[in-house]
Amino acid sequence: MKVLAAMSGGVDSAVAAARAVEAGHDVVGVHLALSRMPGTLRTGSRGCCTVEDSNDAWRACDKLGIPFYVWDFSDRFAEDVVQDFVDEYEAGRTPNPCMRCNEKIKFAALLEKALALGFDAVCTGHYAKVLRDDNGAPELHRAADWAKDQSYVLGVLTHEQLEHCMFPLAETPSKAEVRAEAAARGLTVANKPDSYDICFIPDGDTRGWLAERIEMKPGEIVDHEGNALGEHEGAQAFTVGQRKGLRLGRPAADGKPRFVLEIRPKENKVIVGPEALLAVDQLRGIRISWAGVPIAEVFTGEKFDCMVQVRAHGDPVEAVAHMERSAEGRDELVVNLPEGMRGVAPGQTMVVYQGSRVLGQATLDSARSSAWDSEKVN
Amino acid sequence: MNTSAVYLDHAATTDLNPAALAAITEQYSRTGNPSSLHGAGRSANRVVDESRQAVATAAGAHPSELIFTSGGTESDNLAIKGLFWNRVAKNDQARTIALTGIEHHAVLDTAMWLEEHENATLLWLPVDHDGVVDLEAAAALFAEHHEHIAVATLMWANNEVGTVQPVAAFAALAAQYGIPVHSDAVQAFGAVQVEFAKSNLATMAISAHKIGGPVGIGGLLVRRDIVLTPVQHGGGHERKLRSGTLNAASAAGFAAAANAVRAQLGDEAQRLSQLREYAVQRITQLIPEAQFNGPRDAANEGTRLPGNLHFTFPECEGDSLLFLLDMVGIASSTGSACTAGVPQPSHVLLAMGRDARSARSVQRFTLGHTSTRADVDALIEALPEAYVKAKKAGMAADESSIHTAGTGFTR
Numbered sequence: 001m002k003v004l005a006a007m008s009g010g011v012d013s014a015v016a017a018a019r020a021v022e023a024g025h026d027v028v029g030v031h032l033a034l035s036r037m038p039g040t041l042r043t044g045s046r047g048c049c050t051v052e053d054s055n056d057a058w059r060a061c062d063k064l065g066i067p068f069y070v071w072d073f074s075d076r077f078a079e080d081v082v083q084d085f086v087d088e089y090e091a092g093r094t095p096n097p098c099m100r101c102n103e104k105i106k107f108a109a110l111l112e113k114a115l116a117l118g119f120d121a122v123c124t125g126h127y128a129k130v131l132r133d134d135n136g137a138p139e140l141h142r143a144a145d146w147a148k149d150q151s152y153v154l155g156v157l158t159h160e161q162l163e164h165c166m167f168p169l170a171e172t173p174s175k176a177e178v179r180a181e182a183a184a185r186g187l188t189v190a191n192k193p194d195s196y197d198i199c200f201i202p203d204g205d206t207r208g209w210l211a212e213r214i215e216m217k218p219g220e221i222v223d224h225e226g227n228a229l230g231e232h233e234g235a236q237a238f239t240v241g242q243r244k245g246l247r248l249g250r251p252a253a254d255g256k257p258r259f260v261l262e263i264r265p266k267e268n269k270v271i272v273g274p275e276a277l278l279a280v281d282q283l284r285g286i287r288i289s290w291a292g293v294p295i296a297e298v299f300t301g302e303k304f305d306c307m308v309q310v311r312a313h314g315d316p317v318e319a320v321a322h323m324e325r326s327a328e329g330r331d332e333l334v335v336n337l338p339e340g341m342r343g344v345a346p347g348q349t350m351v352v353y354q355g356s357r358v359l360g361q362a363t364l365d366s367a368r369s370s371a372w373d374s375e376k377v378n
Numbered sequence: 379m380n381t382s383a384v385y386l387d388h389a390a391t392t393d394l395n396p397a398a399l400a401a402i403t404e405q406y407s408r409t410g411n412p413s414s415l416h417g418a419g420r421s422a423n424r425v426v427d428e429s430r431q432a433v434a435t436a437a438g439a440h441p442s443e444l445i446f447t448s449g450g451t452e453s454d455n456l457a458i459k460g461l462f463w464n465r466v467a468k469n470d471q472a473r474t475i476a477l478t479g480i481e482h483h484a485v486l487d488t489a490m491w492l493e494e495h496e497n498a499t500l501l502w503l504p505v506d507h508d509g510v511v512d513l514e515a516a517a518a519l520f521a522e523h524h525e526h527i528a529v530a531t532l533m534w535a536n537n538e539v540g541t542v543q544p545v546a547a548f549a550a551l552a553a554q555y556g557i558p559v560h561s562d563a564v565q566a567f568g569a570v571q572v573e574f575a576k577s578n579l580a581t582m583a584i585s586a587h588k589i590g591g592p593v594g595i596g597g598l599l600v601r602r603d604i605v606l607t608p609v610q611h612g613g614g615h616e617r618k619l620r621s622g623t624l625n626a627a628s629a630a631g632f633a634a635a636a637n638a639v640r641a642q643l644g645d646e647a648q649r650l651s652q653l654r655e656y657a658v659q660r661i662t663q664l665i666p667e668a669q670f671n672g673p674r675d676a677a678n679e680g681t682r683l684p685g686n687l688h689f690t691f692p693e694c695e696g697d698s699l700l701f702l703l704d705m706v707g708i709a710s711s712t713g714s715a716c717t718a719g720v721p722q723p724s725h726v727l728l729a730m731g732r733d734a735r736s737a738r739s740v741q742r743f744t745l746g747h748t749s750t751r752a753d754v755d756a757l758i759e760a761l762p763e764a765y766v767k768a769k770k771a772g773m774a775a776d777e778s779s780i781h782t783a784g785t786g787f788t789r
Contacts, residue, residue: 028701069701072722075775108778116771117698118705156783289783361783 001120003027003166006106007060007068009053011182011189012125012169014060018185019168020123021064027123029061029068032110034077035200056189063187073109080104082200086213092265093347094239096153096312097198103156111164121166126150129170129356130162133293138162140291140358144171152312155351155361159292207237207245217268221248224261224273226377235268241278241343248272259343262374277372278342283308285333285350285362295359298323307353308335310344310364316353317341333362383707384756388588388685388746389537389565390711395590395638395747398631402592405627412624413615422626429626429633436636437563437584438573439599445616446629449596450564453583454484456598456620457560458529460606461580462492465528465558467607474523476501476516476530476552479729480509480541482562484583485531486725501527508673509541509730510681517551524555532559534566534582538713538726538742539672540686542570549578558604564588564596568639569683570647580604586628590747591635595628639747650685650745651678653754657687657743660758665765667692671727671740685745688713690727690736694768699741702764708757713742735773 003025005017021027031054054070061068081100088095111122127143128151140162143149157165172178175194182190201209210216216234223229230248232238242260252258258272290298297304301323307316321335335350344350344367351361385393410422427441434441447453458475465472475489475498492498501523504512511532520527530552535542549559558580566572568589574582581604585596600606600619612621639646655676662668669690675682691699696712703710713724723737743757772779 028705067704069697071697071774072695073774076777103782104778108780108782109774112778112780113695113698113771113774117701117767158780158782160780161782287783363783 001025002118003121003123004110004114004119005029005066005123006110007031007057008125008195009056009060009189009192010125010195011179011187011192012127014057014125014187014189015178015182015185016123016125016166016168017060017066018064018181018187020166021066023168025123027064027066028119029057029064029066030110030114031057031068031070032077032105033070033072033074034081034105035074056192060187060189063185071110071113073105076109077101077105077200080109085198085200086210088347089210089236090214090265091347092236092263094345095347096349097200098153098312099156099349102153107157107161107165111161115164121164123166123168125169126154126167127169127172128154128167130165130167135293137293138165139293142353142356142358143167143169145174148172148175150312151353151358152309152349152351155291155349155358156289157291158289162292210237219268219270221246221270221272222377223252223258224271224277224372224377229258229272232270235263235265235270238263238270240345246270246272261372262377271374271377273372275342277369279340279371280342280344280367280369281337281340282368283310283335283337283341283344283350283364284366284368285335286330286365287363288331288333288360289362290360291358295354298360305354306335306359308337308341309351309353310341310348319352321352332365333360382704382709384753385709386687386743386745386749386753386757387709387711388749389683389742389744391587391593392590392746393748394592394631395635397638398591398634401634402627402631405630410626412626413613422624425626426624426629429629432633433584433597433629433636434599436640437567437582437597437599438575438577439582440575440602442617443574443599443602445598445600445620446624446632447596447598447620448594449587450482450562450583450585451484452620453581453585453596453598454482454560454562455488456606456609457581457583457600458485458488458531459492459609460619461529461558461560461604462496462498463607464605466496472526472528473497474499474501474526474528476503476519476523476527476557478503478505478511478532480505480536480538480726481531481533482537482564485533485560485562489531498528499526503530503532505729507731508671509536509539509726510673511543511548513544513547513551516548520551520555520557524557527552527555527557529580530557530559532561534561534563534572535570535683536672536726537565538724538740539688539730540565540683540744541672542566542681542683545579546577553578565683568636568643569685570680571643574599574601581606586632586635589635589639591632592628595625595632597632646747647684648678650749651675651682653745653749653751654684654687656751657754657758661687661689661761664758664762665691668765671730683744685749687743687745688740690732690740691765691768692736692739693773694739694765695771695774696738696740698768698771699764702767703757703760706760706764708760710757711742711744713740735775738773 007029085097127148129141131139142151197204221230261273262271303322308319309316319335348364352359410418412423412426430441434444552559560581562583564585567584582599587593671688673681723734727737
């Protein structure tokens with residue numbers, strides 16, 4: 001196969017490319033330029049797409065004896081990922097930019113270009129598996145190493161996208177093994193630190209970064225009973241479930257910490273309350289996609305048992321889900337949580353699993369709590 | 379030998395001339411610092427002097443006017459900073475640098491650095507659709523601003539679109555007001571007739587590796603009456619303008635290449651411009667959408683670099699085309715290399731009035747002393763299919779046609 005290896009300059013994508021070469025594929029390395037003004041050097045685990053990252057990817061390709069190119073997706077990235085991130089926060093939601101990048105850049109803009117230029121697949125260093133069902137249709141599954149598993153951030157991939165994905169690290173038992181393999185192959189990125197932060201916020205200060213892009217106005221912080229508690233500098237900088245940085249002088253009556261329960265950007269209001277009220281028992285998702293052929297219940301509207309995961313490194317929770325059509329004719333994924341779940345924010349992606357298989361995902365639109373009715377707070 | 383079967387990027391760098399390789403190798407087998415006073419030093423110094431003579435002659439200059447540097451970028455820096463600082467030292471109000479938007483980054487970024495750090499003011503001179511400086515506009519701007527202009531700069535021939543500028547006429551305009559003019563002649567030298575003595579220029583930058591010499595050596599021609607403030611200080615080499623041990627081996631290689639291009643200049647320009655014209659005709663027949671950028675100069679009248687082909691291929695990314703051609707062994711360029719290899723819309727095309735989108739859809743093919751008809755035929759054969767594919771791959775700024783959750787995909 002003709003394979004395009006997306007090379008971040010990190011150890012995972014370098015080893016993934018090496019394995020694709022070894023498997024006999026015709027591999028070309030491509031580094032995605034996602035910023036027009038790349039920084040020069042990395043600082044630890046912070047930042048991404050620096051000139052140093054590009055050079056690291058280049059050296060890895062030289063070592064593997066494959067061609068290397070840098071392709072510019074900075075316009076699309078600025079619009080689909082960075083601006084989307086700002087818009088979502090502005091609307092009081094909490095987005096996951098890495099998922100949006102997978103959905104719109106790596107496995108859409110890049111994949112489309114790759115297919116048009118004659119490639120059969122895009123290969124990345126993600127820890128996830130693509131298996132085939134009896135009819136040869138692709139299914140997305142968790143990686144062998146559940147601790148490193150990244151199927152969550154790939155949960156947004158569709159049948160069409162999965163048809164052209166290659167994840168050579170799928171069966172790797174651990175990250176340590178990948179580093180050892182990189183060292184054995186003479187790849188200089190073997191000991192490069194992992195990236196953790198949002199790549200376009202290199203100093204890690206998300207709130208400060210947002211403040212430069214969203215017009216923040218001081219507003220009210222109220223408790224779950226509608227009592228005014230204090231002021232904030234801009235509702236959009238908060239996330240549901242957040243505890244730190246509320247700067248409320250007066251302690252709660254019970255002396256326990258308060259958490260952000262809801263953000264209302266239109267009213268510029270932040271609602272806080274005790275931890276118990278973060279519990280939700282029903283999630284409603286929109287912007288739904290299915291990772292491969294959807295299960296039958298998607299079409300019948302019947303209930304199905306699943307596990308739902310709402311963040312990249314969160315534990316999956318038991319759930320019963322079904323599809324519903326809203327009054328406006330919008331498809332919604334309704335996920336009921338017998339055991340409940342805490343601190344989930346609109347905008348987050350909920351990925352539904354059956355066993356190791358990713359069924360699909362939806363963006364959380366609203367959550368219902370039997371512990372607390374937010375509509376009572378004015 | 380280069381690793382691409384068909385090398386069409388001679389403007390980036392060209393094959394080393396065998397005579398240059400021989401001269402370099404011979405000199406590297408000897409010891410001697412040209413500044414030393416013993417026999418070995420004198421012997422090395424003689425190589426430098428003879429090389430200086432050869433290179434200066436090829437550039438139409440007196441040997442005493444040639445300062446050896448590390449290459450075109452250093453020459454541009456020394457000229458612009460040196461002229462600027464010297465002028466400002468005499469007249470603190472003369473802080474304007476007049477330049478066009480099609481200059482090489484070595485000139486542009488130097489001028490912008492002076493703007494940011496030395497209070498320089500940049501005066502932009504307009505160019506036309508072909509990238510030729512507008513002499514009337516320049517004359518008017520000189521008349522208006524001459525009291526404040528420290529230096530004017532105009533590249534002899536553009537590295538992307540190959541446009542040759544009316545340098546001597548431009549310098550004559552500036553001379554009316556006593557404005558010193560620098561020209562980056564890195565692409566022009568060895569490709570078209572370049573005569574420093576007849577040019578009215580104060581300074582002129584040239585480079586060895588663009589003409590078949592080694593990488594790492596270039597020159598700055600500095601007219602004898604021009605005073606520059608040096609950028610690099612040390613042992614006082616090169617008229618105290620560029621300190622640093624002279625590189626005798628590279629100078630010998632530069633000289634050998636300069637001798638070779640001087641001997642064949644007219645014939646080679648004719649040969650390459652015919653090859654170019656043949657390619658332009660075939661490519662525009664096969665790909666009617668292709669737009670040829672810069673002066674056509676079909677009859678080789680000297681308005682374009684003989685070996686430069688530059689097209690806009692609408693609605694495809696330049697890097698897609700580069701990739702597809704590279705995959706079949708053809709080396710081309712999007713025209714504007716940048717740090718980390720991130721392709722940027724060409725500032726040259728933008729200055730020529732193209733929009734940012736179409737400025738991304740360009741491809742440069744440059745011929746040189748080893749180029750053959752077979753190379754051009756290989757390009758003509760590969761290009762139409764590559765264009766169809768590259769166009770299908772689309773523009774990176776457009777939304778992908780792959781349906782996802784966000785584009786209304788549900789099941």
